[in-house]
Amino acid sequence: MHTNSDIPTGQFVAERLIRFSHCDPAGIVFFPRYFELLNGVVEDWWAHIGKPWTETVSERRMGTPTAQIDTTFVAPSHFGETVRFELSVSHVGNSSLHLTHRIVGPDGGERVRFEQRMVATSLDTHRPMPWPEDIRQAIHGFKEKS
Amino acid sequence: MHTNSDIPTGQFVAERLIRFSHCDPAGIVFFPRYFELLNGVVEDWWAHIGKPWTETVSERRMGTPTAQIDTTFVAPSHFGETVRFELSVSHVGNSSLHLTHRIVGPDGGERVRFEQRMVATSLDTHRPMPWPEDIRQAIHGFKEKS
Amino acid sequence: MHTNSDIPTGQFVAERLIRFSHCDPAGIVFFPRYFELLNGVVEDWWAHIGKPWTETVSERRMGTPTAQIDTTFVAPSHFGETVRFELSVSHVGNSSLHLTHRIVGPDGGERVRFEQRMVATSLDTHRPMPWPEDIRQAIHGFKEKS
Amino acid sequence: MHTNSDIPTGQFVAERLIRFSHCDPAGIVFFPRYFELLNGVVEDWWAHIGKPWTETVSERRMGTPTAQIDTTFVAPSHFGETVRFELSVSHVGNSSLHLTHRIVGPDGGERVRFEQRMVATSLDTHRPMPWPEDIRQAIHGFKEKS
Numbered sequence: 304m305h306t307n308s309d310i311p312t313g314q315f316v317a318e319r320l321i322r323f324s325h326c327d328p329a330g331i332v333f334f335p336r337y338f339e340l341l342n343g344v345v346e347d348w349w350a351h352i353g354k355p356w357t358e359t360v361s362e363r364r365m366g367t368p369t370a371q372i373d374t375t376f377v378a379p380s381h382f383g384e385t386v387r388f389e390l391s392v393s394h395v396g397n398s399s400l401h402l403t404h405r406i407v408g409p410d411g412g413e414r415v416r417f418e419q420r421m422v423a424t425s426l427d428t429h430r431p432m433p434w435p436e437d438i439r440q441a442i443h444g445f446k447e448k449s
Numbered sequence: 450m451h452t453n454s455d456i457p458t459g460q461f462v463a464e465r466l467i468r469f470s471h472c473d474p475a476g477i478v479f480f481p482r483y484f485e486l487l488n489g490v491v492e493d494w495w496a497h498i499g500k501p502w503t504e505t506v507s508e509r510r511m512g513t514p515t516a517q518i519d520t521t522f523v524a525p526s527h528f529g530e531t532v533r534f535e536l537s538v539s540h541v542g543n544s545s546l547h548l549t550h551r552i553v554g555p556d557g558g559e560r561v562r563f564e565q566r567m568v569a570t571s572l573d574t575h576r577p578m579p580w581p582e583d584i585r586q587a588i589h590g591f592k593e594k595s
Numbered sequence: 596m597h598t599n600s601d602i603p604t605g606q607f608v609a610e611r612l613i614r615f616s617h618c619d620p621a622g623i624v625f626f627p628r629y630f631e632l633l634n635g636v637v638e639d640w641w642a643h644i645g646k647p648w649t650e651t652v653s654e655r656r657m658g659t660p661t662a663q664i665d666t667t668f669v670a671p672s673h674f675g676e677t678v679r680f681e682l683s684v685s686h687v688g689n690s691s692l693h694l695t696h697r698i699v700g701p702d703g704g705e706r707v708r709f710e711q712r713m714v715a716t717s718l719d720t721h722r723p724m725p726w727p728e729d730i731r732q733a734i735h736g737f738k739e740k741s
Numbered sequence: 742m743h744t745n746s747d748i749p750t751g752q753f754v755a756e757r758l759i760r761f762s763h764c765d766p767a768g769i770v771f772f773p774r775y776f777e778l779l780n781g782v783v784e785d786w787w788a789h790i791g792k793p794w795t796e797t798v799s800e801r802r803m804g805t806p807t808a809q810i811d812t813t814f815v816a817p818s819h820f821g822e823t824v825r826f827e828l829s830v831s832h833v834g835n836s837s838l839h840l841t842h843r844i845v846g847p848d849g850g851e852r853v854r855f856e857q858r859m860v861a862t863s864l865d866t867h868r869p870m871p872w873p874e875d876i877r878q879a880i881h882g883f884k885e886k887s
Contacts, residue, residue, distance in 0.1 A: 323784055323794060324777050327615060328506070328622040328674060329572060330799075334515050335488060335616070338481035339762050346761055356761060357821035360474070361768075369480050373519040379575070382620060383795035426475060429525075469638055469648060469765060470631050470773070474820060476653075476766040485616050492615055502615060503675035507622075528766060529649035620798070621864060626807050627776035634773060652766070661772050665811040671867070718767060721817075 313446050315351055315390040317344045321380050331379035337415055338372075341404060344388045345419075352441040359438070364426040367400070371420040377413045384409055392446045398423045398431040400442065459592050461497055461536040463490045467526050477525035483561055484518075487550060490534045491565075498587040505584070510572040513546070517566040523559045530555055538592045544569045544577040546588065605738050607643055607682040609636045613672050623671035629707055630664075633696060636680045637711075644733040651730070656718040659692070663712040669705045676701055684738045690715045690723040692734065751884050753789055753828040755782045759818050769817035775853055776810075779842060782826045783857075790879040797876070802864040805838070809858040815851045822847055830884045836861045836869040838880065 319340055327333040349355055349367075359365045380386055387407045394401035404417040425432045434442070465486055473479040495501055495513075505511045526532055533553045540547035550563040571578045580588070611632055619625040641647055641659075651657045672678055679699045686693035696709040717724045726734070757778055765771040787793055787805075797803045818824055825845045832839035842855040863870045872880070 322781050323619060323798075324625060324627070324780055326620045328618045328620060329512060330620040333488075333616060334518075335481055335484035338484055342479075342481060342762055343760050355821070360761075361820065366475060368525070369522055371519075371521050372480075373517075375517050376515055379514070382799065383793070468635050469652075470634055470771060472766045473761060474764045474766060474768040479762060481762070488616055489614050501675070506615075507674065528653065529647070621804060625780075626810075627773055627780060630773035630776055634771075658767060660817070661814055663811075663813050664772075665809075667809050668807055671806070 312448070313391055315344075315348045315445070317347055317388045317390075318385050319344075319388060321382055321384045321386060323382060326382045329379075330382055332381075334376060337374075337376075337406070341388070341417060341419075344390060344404070345402070345421075348390055348445075352445045354438050354441050360426070363435075365432065365435070366424045366426050367421045368424055369419055370399070370422045371418075373418045375416045377415060378408070380406070380408060380414050386414060392442060393418075395434070395439065395442055395446070398433050400434075458594070459537055461490075461494045461591070463493055463534045463536070464531055465490075465534060467528055467530045467532060469528060472528045475525075476528055478527075480522060483520075483522075483552070487534070487563060487565075490536060490550070491548070491567075494536050494591075498591045500584050500587050506572070509581075511578065511581070512570040512572050513567045514570055515565055516545070516568045517564075519564045521562045523561060524554070526552070526554060526560050532560060538588060539564075541580070541585065541588050541592070544579050546580075604740070605683055607636075607640045607737070609639055609680045609682075610677050611636075611680060613674055613676045613678060615674060618674045621671075622674055624673075626668060629666075629698070633680070633709060633711075636682060636696070637694070637713075640682050640737075644737045646730050646733050652718070655727075657724065657727070658716040658718050659713045660716055661711055662691070662714045663710075665710045667708045669707060670700070672698070672700060672706050678706060684734060685710075687726070687731065687734050687738070690725050692726075750886070751829055753782075753786045753883070755785055755826045755828075756823050757782070757826060759820055759822045759824060761820060764820045767817075768820055770819075772814060775812075775844070779826070779855060779857075782828060782842070783840070783859075786828050786883075790883045792876050792879050798864070801873075803870065803873070804862040804864050805859045806862055807857055808837070808860045809856075811856045813854045815853060816846070818844070818846060818852050824852060830880060831856075833872070833877065833880050833884070836871050838872075 321332060325332045325336040346356055349359070359367070389405045389407065391403050392400065393403045400421045402419045402421065404419065405413060406415040408414050423432050423434050424430065467478060471478045471482040492502055535551045535553065537549050538546065539549045546567045548565045548567065550565065551559060552561040554560050569578050569580050570576065613624060617624045617628040638648055681697045681699065683695050684692065685695045692713045694711045694713065696711065697705060698707040700706050714723050715726050716722065759770060763770045763774040784794055827843045827845065829841050830838065831841045838859045840857045840859065842857065843851060844853040846852050861870050861872050862868065
């Protein structure tokens with residue numbers, strides 16, 4: 304469901320159909336559903352850079368919880384539309400990762416903007432930890448060359 | 450499920466049980482679920498000030514969509530905990546409403562903070578509209594006396 | 596949110612408000628949401644009989660997954676209604692538990708019926724296990740005397 | 742995300758990734774999530790036969806609510822698996838439609854079975870209505886030739 308042809312360097316793009324299940328009595332996306340959709344896009348991005356959560360979370364016991372997410376809802380999305388999520392890496396810290404997201408409608412209009420900060424965390428101690436070197440490299444590899 | 454005894458002026462408090470359905474494979478609240486819980490608290494607050502969505506949305510055709518929500522996740526919440534949502538009104542504009550929320554754990558520790566901006570909108574034109582006078586008064590009544 | 600006064604022997608009753616988040620573009624409950632609501636009622640029932648999932652699942656490592664659920668949707672539920680869930684135990688097997696549920700609207704009309712079969716399962720072996728004696732007694736105690 | 746090559750006559754197949762958001766503290770799919778996934782597959786099937794809900798629900802004011810769904814959970818699905826939904830039409834009545842579904846794991850093992858009965862309903866009168874002839878033909882066309 305995601306494609307990466309014809310997109311700018313350092314951007315991950317995923318398309319999502321706005322389903323009946325995402326919509327509220329006004330026929331538009333109920334805003335909490337956007338966060339579930341966004342989380343799925345982030346999940347796909349980690350797989351795209353070769354570090355799927357099935358490996359990092361389940362095997363390496365490293366979580367990447369969201370510590371901050373600032374969200375601007377610009378315009379509503381409607382049932383039946385296919386929208387485009389655009390993800391880019393804005394900053395990589397010692398144990399943090401800043402992602403910038405946009406959702407764009409089929410008309411090219413901006414729907415939602417997110418600024419998300421995730422933190423590498425040990426699932427055993429529940430404390431922040433530095434990004435393991437292979438993961439840091441995978442993130443930088445995406446940022447620079449994808 | 451909400452109580453308003455022994456709480457500061459201008460604050461609405463609602464308790465919520467962290468259910469199995471809210472939790473992820475790490476046994477803590479999956480962050481998108483917080484927004485659904487928050488929306489339910491806001492829904493209860495509108496009813497508390499005498500302007501339930503069943504009246505404003507369904508009968509008066511006025512929506513109150515969220516235009517901006519900035520969220521800080523301070524500490525995780527666990528399955529089986531009863532957490533406390535605290536809502537206060539930080540600003541009322543011509544057609545906007547700024548709410549400040551906190552979620553506090555049973556240990557008194559802060560879990561999540563939200564800064565939310567809602568906008569009064571006509572469900573017919575989908576454009577912002579000024580708060581109707583009775584609703585403005587209900588909001589101010591809460592802000593000052595509750 | 597649940598009350599147990601004035602209800603028949605062997606019945607657990609829980610009220611739920613139909614929230615904005617439960618409703619679809621037709622303004623009625625989106626049917627998958629009923630299963631999440633039902634699961635919360637079952638969660639409350641286990642706590643009511645003194646065997647909360649926080650104890651059985653988290654500490655004793657016993658799950659109670661649903662093996663079968665047959666559901667009849669009789670009439671829709673609407674945004675803003677308070678509906679009543681009625682749970683009763685229809686059969687207790689060696690490692691199974693049959694629950695019968697009804698959801699009733701504020702008008703007394705039946706909305707949904709469920710026949711649910713749960714199975715006691717070890718979370719370590721993922722195999723069925725007999726009900727521990729204290730849990731069996733708690734279920735029978737509810738069935739006969741509550 | 743769905744493919745229809747190499748599948749039996751009269752069967753619609755859709756693959757779905759089991760995401761983090763679908764899983765519970767035991768790391769397996771939380772059963773209510775299956776119904777949301779199933780509803781999305783049914784939504785895709787209606788589009789596949791040329792009668793998308795965006796047309797039938799939004800324009801023609803015809804709903805297809807589920808009146809009955811009997812569900813057997815055979816084996817759990819785990820985070821990260823890609824499962825296969827198989828849909829077939831078992832019966833078409835005057836205003837009813839019986840669908841049989843299976844979810845199959847990557848190992849070929851059966852995970853869930855559903856028997857679903859949907860009913861054509863006028864969204865204006867909320868009463869059952871006969872299938873419009875073009876929709877009846879689209880369903881039969883799928884049943885016999887797809």
